[in-house]
Amino acid sequence: MSKTEVCIESYSRHRNLKLVESEIGIPWQTVYWHLKRADIKVTGDKARYGSASDRIAIIGxxxxxxxxxxxxxxxxxxxQSTIDFSVGAIxxxxxxxxxxxxxxxxxxxxxxxxxGFCINKQLDIADFFVFYALDDNDLTHHIFLLPKEVVTTKTTISIPESMDSKWADYKIEESELLPFFKSMLTIN
Incomplete structure (x- = not known):
């Protein structure tokens, strides 16, 4: 197996350059170079190696x-793509x-x-925002679907537990997400 193949195999399991370095004994910079040369996208794994907020983000x-x-x-x-998901052109x-x-x-x-949901980085580029409101045990308490037009003047959206807020109008059931986004594919 070539060095590049060894780097690819190890990276496919670890998704972390430093762990690959430890496992195969090649400096992470060289691992990175081998991966890029082989056209392998270096994306990382924020679920395992990200910050505390990254680990919460990955849940949703x-x-x-x-x-x-x-x-x-x-x-x-x-x-850390600017927009998390795409469905067609959405x-x-x-x-x-x-x-x-x-x-x-x-x-x-x-x-x-x-x-509290911070949307300032994606405000001008996301067509829709999906908010997962978690309880103290990371169970989904509410889900909200907001089109960009209703949040254009906001950078942070705060939704009280009491749901006494205009944002409560955008609460949906998780089972509604797939039919909604499927319908968007047929509209275009």
Whole structure:
């Protein structure tokens, strides 16, 4: 087996350049060079090696992909892709948040429990946002589907646990995602 083949095989299992370096004894920079030369996309694995927020994000992304298997996961093509998924020409970004409890609101008064979703990086490029609102045990509590037009002036969307918010109108069931995105394919 050539060095390039060894790099490809190890990287396909680990999805981490430093782990490949440790396993096969080739510096990660050289591993990277072999992979790029072989036209292998270096994407990483944020579920295993990402930050705490990356590990929360991947929960929603995995659940969305299970619910909408026709969606193309752009993170498989490019590490930390700007838009998470595509269905035909439609771009979909997934945001995932755990409920925040015991935090301060205005004037340092206790704020009500809520989910916060930051959309500023994808605001001008995503056609739809899918929000996964997780409970304290990372179970899906709510799912929201928002078209870009309703969030054009926002960079962060905060949804209270009470659901006393205009954003509650965009709550959907996970089972509605696939039929909706399939219908979008027939419209175009």
């Amino acid at each position: 992304e995995q659940r969305f992909h299970q619910a909408v298997p026709i969606a193309i996961n752009n993170n498989n093509q490019e590490y 771009s979909i970004d997934i945001k995932t948040a755990r409920i925040k409890r015991n935090h301060s609101g205005k004037n340092n008064k206790p704020a009500s429990p809520r989910w």
